[in-house]
Amino acid sequence: MRKTKFFAVFALLFLLLLCACNSSEVTKINLAEVTRSLFYAPQYVALEKGFFEDEGLEVELQTTWGGDTTMTALLSDGADIALVGSETSIYVYAQDSKDYAINFAQLTQTDGxxxxxxxxxxxxxxxxxxxxxxxxxxxxxxxxxxxxxxxxxxxxxxxxxxxxxxxxxxxxxxxxxxxxxxxxxxxxxxxxxxxxxxxxxxxxxxxxxxxGTVPYTVFMAKQSFLNEDPETITKFTRAIYKAQQWVADNSAEEIAKVIEPYFEDTDLEILTSSIERYKNQDSFATDPILEEAEWSNLKAIMDEAGELPADVPYEDLVNTEFAEDVISN
The missing domain is CATH 3.40.190.10 (Periplasmic binding protein-like II)
Known part of the structure; x- marks a missing residue:
């Protein structure tokens, strides 16, 4: 009887310990940004305010300096997620890539x-x-x-x-x-x-x-990553949405103070006035949903410049399910 009770208590303690370990699991994400820019203020807010950590994500940020190098990093698994212009996903798709990049969360919605x-x-x-x-x-x-x-x-x-x-x-x-x-x-x-x-x-x-509005800078990941780890993409998108809402609700000065560590060579006054200018023209998206009208505007701009390699349908390269889920919940 005592042995039975002992093993029952031991099993309960083991289960509690296992649950505690699982609850503290951290998922590491390698994030590549196309350049270092205060235009991406909500991303730095998510990092500095701990919104990624709240979701159990450890995000390692690397600046890859250029659309080509950023997409190379993403497609070669040098990065899990990339923050880059959505036009790059069209270029990759037009090259008949088998595992192309999908736009899943928009960060900026105007030219910068x-x-x-x-x-x-x-x-x-x-x-x-x-x-x-x-x-x-x-x-x-x-x-x-x-x-x-x-x-x-x-x-x-x-x-x-x-x-x-x-x-x-x-x-x-x-x-x-x-x-x-x-x-x-x-x-x-x-x-x-x-x-x-x-x-x-x-x-x-x-x-x-x-x-006008255009999906200027977007978080994207390979289709395979979205399929294999939708939970991580949802958590990442939720953290970005929290940051977008925080940026919308706070002054340019408060935002500048938070992201200042990423721009040590820029005066706080300049950071503040620059962020204010972007806020005034609604450059920062207030939610991560990439609308079809914005996608159409992107293609019109690319076509006008003679740079649209293919008329890629919205549903082929844009997935709003994760964004819609975090907003609704």
Missing amino acids: TFLVAKDPDPNFTWENVAGSKFLGQRIGGMPQMVGEYVLKQHGINPHTDLELTQNIDFANIPGAFATGEYEYVQLFEPTASVFEKEGQGHIVASFGEES
């Missing part, structure tokens, strides 16, 4: 670049850009495609009506503009605000405001 003029232009109109020396972004990337799209909407053909330069590496564009004879450039924050503060340039327009 601003038109910066070398000289002050308080009476700026888009017609002023015609005939100018314009420093654009790399061919095939979202900034360049959106830039061309907006210019064409204002009757300017970037390839015939401008002295357009597109062969400067992303990291070297600010320096090239500062030292060169270019009259206009496309810049992300906080670089645009830094240039303005230092008198090296003047923000005259926003490409994000001009181009």
